[in-house]
Structures are given as C-alpha cells and as structure tokens.
Amino acid sequence: MTEEPRIIVALDCPSEAEALRLTAQLDPARCRLKVGKELFTRLGPVFVERLQRDGFAVFLDLKFHDIPNTVAAACAAAADLGVWMINVHASGGRAMMVAARERLVGRSRPPRLIAVTVLTSLDETxxxxxGCPGDPAQRVLQLARLTNEAGLDGIVCSPREAALVRAAVGPGLCLVTPGVRPATTAVGDQKRVMTPREALVAGADYLVIGRPITAAPDPMAALAAIESEIEGLDRPPAAREKN
Structure with missing residues (x-):
C-alpha cells in the first residue's frame, strides 16, 4: 500500500518475546501499533521506544482519567516518548481534556490527542x-461533542456510532474505532462491532484490530486480506489533512 496505513494493530501480548515475534512479521509501512496497559506496565517506555526505532508509529493506549493537572502531566510524559497518538477518557470532563490539550501546545511534533467515549465492551445494561442509563449511542454522541468543543483531535468510539458522530460533528474530528471484526472471525468480548469495510463506510478514520491479525497463523496475510477489503475507501478530507 502506498497511502498511510489506516489499520492499528492491537499489540495485546503478555510478554516482550511474544510481542516481538509478532512485530517481526508486520510491515511498519502498512500498519501502526497500539500499546495498551498490560504491555506498557510490564515493559515500560523503553519498549515503546524500541518499537519506534523499528519504524512503527505507536498509539499509546493508556486512557488517562484523573484530575486535570495529573492527566496533563501524564500526556506530556507520553509526548516525550515521541508516540503518534495518546488518549484520555472523555468522561473525565472538559477541564481535564482542555488541560491535556494545552500541555501539548508548542511541541514541534505533538501526538494526536483523542478521547475515549464509551468502551466497546459496554452495552445499555x-x-x-x-449510573449512566440510556442508549450507548447517545452517550457517545454527547461525549464526542464535548471532546470536539475541548479541541481534541478525535475520539474512540465503536464503529456503530461512527455515522452518528460524523453527521453531528463533521469531518474534522478523527474517529478511531475498535470493535472491528472481519466477517469470518469471532466477536470476542466486543459488543458493538462491524466489519472493517462497514466501519470505514460509516465514517471511521482508523481501525483498531487485534486478534483477527495477531492470532492469525500468518499475521501479515491477515493484514493484507483486510487491506484488500477496505481498498479504495477514502477518509473525510479534514481528517486526511491532519495525518
């Protein structure tokens, strides 16, 4: 593929050896990597820096949620690692998100700062x-609007809310969607899912995909199959300009 990758591979591995076996089979020109809480807690910043030396752009998925100053300081520390993307919880509120955004101002290459709306493992029950009764989609929309007003780059939402959010906030907000499963794979612990093509048609910019790639006998072949499925699908112009 010649255009910048839209697939973010979830590197949810229990050990460094397993993670490196997987990344050795992936092409950094064709995917980005998501490093979450388990791997970061085990291996820390040094491992993130190693992935970047190997050519991978890293989405550091730590979902910061605390008082504004603490989250802002954590975002600054993450930015010091040189990662491509970081996230906070939108439910932390406007002041927290604004503080995080303002702490990144003035950096020559700040990470993209996005906010998690409603976890894709959660349903109405x-x-x-x-204590948050109601339709998950409406809660996602409420938090997406708040994130947009706070000036962040984007949100994390399920692909099932992508079209609703895109219609409400326009093309400028980047939509990152987990809960993406090729039609031939199991849903797992995700409850609000779509196929990769469905998610992009709905308005997603980036797809977070884990087990369908990482548990495949040939991860690069699994990635290539998803690339073929989404080939030719464009992203919203404003989102494209921010890459």
Missing part, C-alpha cells in the same frame, strides 16, 4: 449498572 452495563451503562445502567454504573
């Missing part, structure tokens, strides 16, 4: 149990 789950939200009701934590």
């Amino acid at each position: 789950d939200l009701s149990e934590i």
Whole structure:
C-alpha cells in the first residue's frame, strides 16, 4: 500500500518475546501499533521506544482519567516518548481534556490527542449498572461533542456510532474505532462491532484490530486480506489533512 496505513494493530501480548515475534512479521509501512496497559506496565517506555526505532508509529493506549493537572502531566510524559497518538477518557470532563490539550501546545511534533467515549465492551445494561442509563449511542454522541468543543483531535468510539458522530460533528474530528471484526472471525468480548469495510463506510478514520491479525497463523496475510477489503475507501478530507 502506498497511502498511510489506516489499520492499528492491537499489540495485546503478555510478554516482550511474544510481542516481538509478532512485530517481526508486520510491515511498519502498512500498519501502526497500539500499546495498551498490560504491555506498557510490564515493559515500560523503553519498549515503546524500541518499537519506534523499528519504524512503527505507536498509539499509546493508556486512557488517562484523573484530575486535570495529573492527566496533563501524564500526556506530556507520553509526548516525550515521541508516540503518534495518546488518549484520555472523555468522561473525565472538559477541564481535564482542555488541560491535556494545552500541555501539548508548542511541541514541534505533538501526538494526536483523542478521547475515549464509551468502551466497546459496554452495552445499555452495563451503562445502567454504573449510573449512566440510556442508549450507548447517545452517550457517545454527547461525549464526542464535548471532546470536539475541548479541541481534541478525535475520539474512540465503536464503529456503530461512527455515522452518528460524523453527521453531528463533521469531518474534522478523527474517529478511531475498535470493535472491528472481519466477517469470518469471532466477536470476542466486543459488543458493538462491524466489519472493517462497514466501519470505514460509516465514517471511521482508523481501525483498531487485534486478534483477527495477531492470532492469525500468518499475521501479515491477515493484514493484507483486510487491506484488500477496505481498498479504495477514502477518509473525510479534514481528517486526511491532519495525518
């Protein structure tokens, strides 16, 4: 592929050896990597820096959620690693998101700062149990609007909310969608899912995909199959300009 990659491979591995076996089979020109809480807690910043030396752009998926100053300081520390993207929880509120964004101002190459809306593992019953009753899509839309007003680069949402968000906030907000599963793979613990092509047609910019690639006998072949499925699908112009 010649255009910049839209697939972010979730590097949800329990050990450094397993993670490196996987990355050795992937082409950094054709995917980015998501490093989450388990791998970062085990291996820390040094491992993130190694992935970047190997040519991979890294989405550091730590979902910061705390008081504004603490989150802003954490985002600055993440930015010091040189990563491509970081995230916070939109439910942390406007002041927290604004503080995070402002802490990154003035950097020559700041990471893209996005906010998690509603986790793709949650449905209406789950939200009701934590005191947020109602339709998950409407909660996603509420938090997407708040994120947009706070001036962040984008959000994380399920692909099932992508079209709703895109219609409400326009093309300028980057949409990163987990909960993406090729039609031939199991849903797993995700509850609001779509195929890669469906997600991009709905308005997603980037697809976070884990087990369909990482658990495949040939991860690069699995990635290539998804590339073929989404070939020719464009992204919103404003989102494209921010890459």
